[in-house]
Amino acid sequence: xxxxxxxxxxxxxxxxxxxxxxxxxxxxxxxxxxxxxxxxxxxxxxxxxxxxxxxxxxxxxxxxxxxxxxxxxxxxxxxxxxxxxxxxxxxxxxxxxxxxxxxxxxxxxxxxxxxxxxxxxxxxxxxxxxxxxxxxxxxxxxxxxxxxxxxxxxxxxxxxxxxxxxxxxxxxxxxxxxxxxxxxxxxxxxxxxxxxxxxxxxxxxxxxxxxxxxxxxxxxxxxxxx
Numbered sequence: 001x002x003x004x005x006x007x008x009x010x011x012x013x014x015x016x017x018x019x020x021x022x023x024x025x026x027x028x029x030x031x032x033x034x035x036x037x038x039x040x041x042x043x044x045x046x047x048x049x050x051x052x053x054x055x056x057x058x059x060x061x062x063x064x065x066x067x068x069x070x071x072x073x074x075x076x077x078x079x080x081x082x083x084x085x086x087x088x089x090x091x092x093x094x095x096x097x098x099x100x101x102x103x104x105x106x107x108x109x110x111x112x113x114x115x116x117x118x119x120x121x122x123x124x125x126x127x128x129x130x131x132x133x134x135x136x137x138x139x140x141x142x143x144x145x146x147x148x149x150x151x152x153x154x155x156x157x158x159x160x161x162x163x164x165x166x167x168x169x170x171x172x173x174x175x176x177x178x179x180x181x182x183x184x185x186x187x188x189x190x191x192x193x194x195x196x197x198x199x200x201x202x203x204x205x206x207x208x209x210x211x212x213x214x215x216x217x218x219x220x221x222x223x224x225x226x
Contacts, residue, residue, distance in 0.1 A: 129166040130216035134223040135175035145174040152222040
């Protein structure tokens with residue numbers, strides 16, 4: 001009986017050695033005895049995978065994106081229609097404005113020949129420029145604001161290369177938001193959907209006062225032309 005029990009113990013020990021020798025390389029043979037244990041093989045640490053949304057949630061997200069796209073497209077169409085209306089208004093008044101410019105230009109030349117004394121006709125060295133940049137108040141109108149800002153930036157680069165100091169006056173919220181973070185904007189105005197003569201007069205008075213006070217030796221305007 002004792003001999004049979006001893007043979008059973010020896011057989012069990014041999015089976016244990018065979019089990020340790022055939023284990024995965026990630027666990028050292030001594031790990032079975034508690035000496036070294038690879039942390040990657042610790043039980044109880046399950047890998048958390050991505051949480052998949054349900055079909056209903058996915059459908060709701062797709063519908064939300066589609067609705068946002070529709071709203072954005074509608075806003076773009078409305079903005080484009082406003083630009084077209086503004087363009088038509090400019091084209092209708094262009095003959096009047098061009099004729100007025102010719103009349104004023106001829107009058108100024110005649111006053112110069114008659115030596116008319118006026119600070120507006122006096123030539124002086126240009127040490128500082130007031131740059132008036134005109135943009136829109138809102139976006140979603142194609143490259144309108146981007147083009148106007150690029151033209152103003154190009155003129156700023158030219159003035160810097162010539163060593164001429166400058167201040168800026170912005171008309172339109174988009175230009176104000178862009179240039180106020182980069183340059184000295186002395187005044188800013190919103191252009192509105194339907195600019196009035198009173199608003200134009202206020203801007204002209206401000207520009208004229210800046211020139212007559214000597215704060216600027218020249219006034220330059222950047223604007224779009226259809």
